[in-house]
Amino acid sequence: MAFLELERLTKSFGAHNAVDGLTLGVEKGEFVALLGPSGCGKTTTLQMIAGFVEPTSGAIRLAGKDLLAIRPARRGLGIVFQSYALFPHMTVAENVGFGLEMQGVAAAERRTRVGETLDLVGLGAFASRFPRQMSGGQQQRVALARALVIRPQILLLDEPLSNLDAKLREGMQIELRQIQRTVGTTTILVTHDQAEAMALSDRIVVMNQGRAEQIGPPHEAYERPATPFVANFLGKTNLVDGNSVRPERISFAAFGLAGTVRTRIFQGNHWLYQVDTASGLVTVIRQNSGEAMPGEGDAVHLAWEGRA
Amino acid sequence: MRSAPYLLCVPALVLFAGVVIVPLAMTVLLSFHDWGQYKGIEPVFILKNWQEVLGDSYFHEMFARTFRIAFFVTLLAAVFGAPEAYILNRMRSPWRGIFLLVILGPLLISVVARTLGWALLFGGNSGLVNKALMGLGLISAPLPFMFTETGVVIALAHVLMPYMVLAVWASLQRLDPQVENAAVALGAGPFTVLRRIVLPQVMPGILSGAVIVFALAASAFATPAIIGGRRLKVASTLAYDEFLNTLNWPLGAAVAVLLLLALVAIVWGANRLVERRYAQVFA
Numbered sequence: 001m002a003f004l005e006l007e008r009l010t011k012s013f014g015a016h017n018a019v020d021g022l023t024l025g026v027e028k029g030e031f032v033a034l035l036g037p038s039g040c041g042k043t044t045t046l047q048m049i050a051g052f053v054e055p056t057s058g059a060i061r062l063a064g065k066d067l068l069a070i071r072p073a074r075r076g077l078g079i080v081f082q083s084y085a086l087f088p089h090m091t092v093a094e095n096v097g098f099g100l101e102m103q104g105v106a107a108a109e110r111r112t113r114v115g116e117t118l119d120l121v122g123l124g125a126f127a128s129r130f131p132r133q134m135s136g137g138q139q140q141r142v143a144l145a146r147a148l149v150i151r152p153q154i155l156l157l158d159e160p161l162s163n164l165d166a167k168l169r170e171g172m173q174i175e176l177r178q179i180q181r182t183v184g185t186t187t188i189l190v191t192h193d194q195a196e197a198m199a200l201s202d203r204i205v206v207m208n209q210g211r212a213e214q215i216g217p218p219h220e221a222y223e224r225p226a227t228p229f230v231a232n233f234l235g236k237t238n239l240v241d242g243n244s245v246r247p248e249r250i251s252f253a254a255f256g257l258a259g260t261v262r263t264r265i266f267q268g269n270h271w272l273y274q275v276d277t278a279s280g281l282v283t284v285i286r287q288n289s290g291e292a293m294p295g296e297g298d299a300v301h302l303a304w305e306g307r308a
Numbered sequence: 309m310r311s312a313p314y315l316l317c318v319p320a321l322v323l324f325a326g327v328v329i330v331p332l333a334m335t336v337l338l339s340f341h342d343w344g345q346y347k348g349i350e351p352v353f354i355l356k357n358w359q360e361v362l363g364d365s366y367f368h369e370m371f372a373r374t375f376r377i378a379f380f381v382t383l384l385a386a387v388f389g390a391p392e393a394y395i396l397n398r399m400r401s402p403w404r405g406i407f408l409l410v411i412l413g414p415l416l417i418s419v420v421a422r423t424l425g426w427a428l429l430f431g432g433n434s435g436l437v438n439k440a441l442m443g444l445g446l447i448s449a450p451l452p453f454m455f456t457e458t459g460v461v462i463a464l465a466h467v468l469m470p471y472m473v474l475a476v477w478a479s480l481q482r483l484d485p486q487v488e489n490a491a492v493a494l495g496a497g498p499f500t501v502l503r504r505i506v507l508p509q510v511m512p513g514i515l516s517g518a519v520i521v522f523a524l525a526a527s528a529f530a531t532p533a534i535i536g537g538r539r540l541k542v543a544s545t546l547a548y549d550e551f552l553n554t555l556n557w558p559l560g561a562a563v564a565v566l567l568l569l570a571l572v573a574i575v576w577g578a579n580r581l582v583e584r585r586y587a588q589v590f591a
Contacts, residue, residue, distance in 0.1 A: 051493075085487045087505060102494055
């Protein structure tokens with residue numbers, strides 16, 4: 001039996017099923033990402049676990065206990081909101097200490113634990129600042145510290161990095177992963193960013209129209225997508241003669257599928273090609289190894305493993 | 309044409325000076341003139357009126373009553389207006405509009421009609437509320453409402469409530485709705501969320517609403533004139549009486565100018581306090 005179990009979880013808004021019979025088991029200490037386009041039901045699922053949305057039917061069990069019977073304030077979950085939802089009138093230390101205060105933790109122990117958690121997210125020196133005086137990335141860490149300090153049974157992350165710029169987001173991904181490994185908290189991440197989901201999680205749940213299309217480790221979902229939707233959502237893919245082929249698996253060869261290079265785009269560490277072939281337009285990604293590459297208008301042959 | 313912007317400001321400045329600055333300066337000057345029953349206004353510079361206004365306990369009582377009424381009106385408006393705004397903010401589409409109209413209602417009705425309504429409800433033996441309460445045997449004599457401070461406070465609080473509701477509502481709309489959920493997830497009950505999370509964030513709104521309500525209540529004329537009447541004068545009705553009944557314009561001017569100065573001091577002080585207290589927290 002899994003640590004957190006969602007069983008045929010369904011949420012209907014009128015005739016529309018936002019979440020449609022979702023069943024999922026999350027092991028203790030696992031990092032699971034709910035991945036999908038907007039409106040796929042991932043956020044609704046998170047809100048049902050948190051208790052802000054009541055399921056229409058189905059069950060949620062945490063460590064064997066019925067979670068739906070427990071008030072949201074008593075569930076003891078740590079949540080990082082997309083907007084961070086920090087308390088603007090409280091200092092960083094007061095923000096982080098709020099959950100402990102609600103649990104009735106004594107002031108002295110509270111101070112120690114707040115200090116420890118702020119050190120964990122690298123904000124030890126910012127305890128007396130107000131959220132307004134901090135950058136987006138710092139506010140994000142405060143939100144993370146506030147969720148972690150109560151030693152939650154589950155950490156819920158709702159698009160936590162979507163408000164950060166690309167460079168900062170990459171740094172935070174690595175940091176988030178390290179922090180999660182350090183504290184070992186079971187974590188559920190909701191995101192529409194496939195790269196983020198694959199980078200952070202042990203398993204991903206690709207969702208579409210309220211249903212799980214595929215549940216599995218990131219590389220497995222990427223290599224062996226269960227449905228065309230998964231294949232398309234997890235990075236680029238080519239459909240050649242009914243087979244799905246990843247662009248980075250195709251190479252230029254002396255023989256193979258004949259075609260003409262329509263466009264060539266240089267992207268630093270790789271080249272992106274669009275090649276006209278008898279089987280339609282094929283996207284090809286080649287590593288930039290410094291060698292000369294075919295140019296636009298050149299005749300090429302495409303080969304990949306598994307092609308006869 | 310660097311002077312163009314300044315030239316464009318001239319018409320507005322002339323209008324402002326003509327209708328605000330000049331009359332105000334003349335009122336201030338007037339408060340230093342002398343007045344006698346038979347000699348009328350004498351354009352001299354004396355401090356008699358100011359000595360009278362500042363030294364006579366009659367005027368002290370009047371100003372104390374004015375600010376007492378304004379204080380209780382503000383308190384009442386805050387106690388009822390802030391929750392009203394919170395509830396309004398949580399309402400859904402059709403109801404929100406309907407109840408906003410109900411709240412703004414007092415502003416749409418003439419002061420005289422509204423105050424007469426209050427008189428019909430609460431006035432003397434014939435007032436509906438008193439009649440009903442006496443009919444039920446809950447009270448033996450009619451509750452006094454007309455010509456009492458309580459009456460003036462209730463009627464003014466009703467009129468000025470919309471200003472408080474709108475001020476608080478504006479600050480509620482700046483609130484991140486997820487913040488309440490965040491507090492709940494950390495274990496806070498509904499009352500704790502209100503007291504620790506929502507209230508501190510809307511406090512600037514409540515305080516700015518309070519400044520508006522206080523200033524309007526302290527300078528209100530029609531409601532205290534009708535409900536308070538001659539028996540219960542406040543600073544504005546006093547100034548009116550000095551001007552139009554006693555015809556002692558210089559004394560009336562001194563009362564009016566003092567009311568203005570006191571209000572400016574209170575509003576300015578309150579604003580300073582709010583800004584200092586919240587500058588750090590809110591942009």
